[in-house]
Amino acid sequence: MNHDNYSDNYIRSILNTVKTIAMVGISPKENRPSYFAFKYLLDRGYRMIPVNPGQTAKPILKQKVYATLSDIPEPVDMVDIFRSSEHVLPIVEESLRLTPRPQVIWMQLTVRDDEAASLAEKVGLKVVMNRCPKIEYGRxxxxxxxxxxxxxxxxxxxxxxxxxxxxxxxxxKSDKKDAR
Amino acid sequence: MPDAERTPGFATLSIHAGAKPDPTTGARVTPIYQTTSFVFDDVDHAAALFGLQTFGNIYTRIGNPTCAVLEERVAALEGGTAGLAVASGHAAQVIVMHALMTPGDELVASKKLYGGSINQMNHSYKNFGWNVVWADPDDLPSFEKAITPKTKCIFIESIANPGGIITDIEAIAKMARKAGVPLIVDNTLATPYLCKPFDYGADIIVHSLTKFLGGHGNSIGGLIVDGGTFNWSRDKKYPMLSEPRPEYQGIILHETFGNFAFAIACRVLGLRDLGPALSPFNAFLVLTGIETLPLRMQRHCDNTLAVAEWLSKRPEVLWVSYPGLAGDKYHKLAKKYSPKGAGAVFTFGLKGGYDAGVKLVSSVKLFSHLANIGDTRSLIIHPASTTHRQLSDAQKVQAGAGPDVVRLSVGLEDKEDIIADLEQGLSTK
Known part of the structure; x- marks a missing residue:
């Protein structure tokens, strides 16, 4: 997979397929980019699950916050990572231990870890790095x-x-022939 | 259109970029959304729009769907990340500077700019506390020498008006990068059909849409294109982009909008607060013009070369300054930056000086004597008595607008008719 360039159909097929997205590293502050993206995707009909160990006391946009991915009691289709690159690997490793496994690992703008990406791709997950799902949906x-x-x-x-x-x-609609 | 497999060509983008059929009616040509305001879906939607949390339309001073098609069209043609349409080319320049400069800051600008830009920078900018330092595109080290710790940007024209000067964009872009400031290029005279400044290291492009992009002399407009190339957060020099904004609950625009943050800053801080919005009707006319941009620009250039060659052989003419001519001082730069043609605006000098200039503009019958350029019609002006009148004599000569200078903007008429009109004008006693 070439992670410098994604076809529009690859991105579209992901955003058309996933229904439940866990956002790791979301901020409860409404002026932060993670809050923007979370709210926007929630508003577009995705089931959004906030993950942040420091913010479990209060829901974010009425959604219960979990400390870790493993705490989420329901299947997650996509893990959206809003942490800097050096924190990515353990999050991907934890994602791969979930049952069922998520189908997609997404890393936000400026976030990239090729080693973590290849771990996920080896077991059949799709990976997107250095992109924002809000911007890609909007585009x-x-x-x-x-x-x-x-x-x-x-x-x-x-x-x-x-x-x-x-x-x-x-x-x-996604064009199936070019979804990969 | 197949997605990422094919990169569309320039002519295709000129017609299609930004202009999908109208989502509500299916109208194929972009409708004129002649409305001040747009209803909100609900209170939460309104809050999200005002907080910049979602994409959408609020009020035509901030954005309008007809203007947005124009913004995306020009951004696509220039190879930029986003655009912002405003009421005029002058408004585009003020909005760009407003996003970059604070009182006491400096900009370095080419002294060979359009006379109106020289006026704006010399005089109006003073009221904002922005100080212009002039540099000479014929003396490249003068740009480097002009840069100080207060410098916030460098401003040049790709093809300068009116002298037919081609600026060495790549060399100046290197100096800008070294100084850590963005390079702004006014690409009005070239249009992206002739020259793509982002390919040579420009960071921001401004346009007067009034000229060749609109192309028909019917609408004033301006446009800003964000190249998406500049790192606004490297230091604290650009607080509009890198610091929490009190106007928007502490949002940091660069962090939130990434490589199109500059265009957003120009929209939600500059256009919103200063107010020079483009009329959707003007946007519609300019969009229609852009559909034929590649055809028109090529004909403009072909006609202009023929006229410049003819003039250079006339006994009444002392000199012709057109970079498309093989012997011209800027011919080599034109071959690099504007290989399909050197544009349609150039100057020439009359042996008879000031009086001969006045006589020529008075005797032509096809050429129109007026202040604009970039029309389907051929246009003529004597800058010393009109557009550059406010400048001192020294500034006039520096700007290529001395007393003997006549400027042409060659139109799309038959070139034989254009030349015949100049011939009868020059022969009139």
């Missing part, structure tokens, strides 16, 4: 175009509304 749904960002996508088909509000768009 592939065309929502991000509203703020003048170059989505690097062209289409003669119109973007589809998500159906939960006028300014929430869906990702569109």
């Amino acid at each position: 592939l749904s065309s929502e991000i175009s509203w703020i003048g960002v170059n989505s690097r996508t062209l289409s003669s088909k119109r973007a589809q509304n998500l159906g939960t509000g006028l300014q929430r768009m869906s990702l569109g």
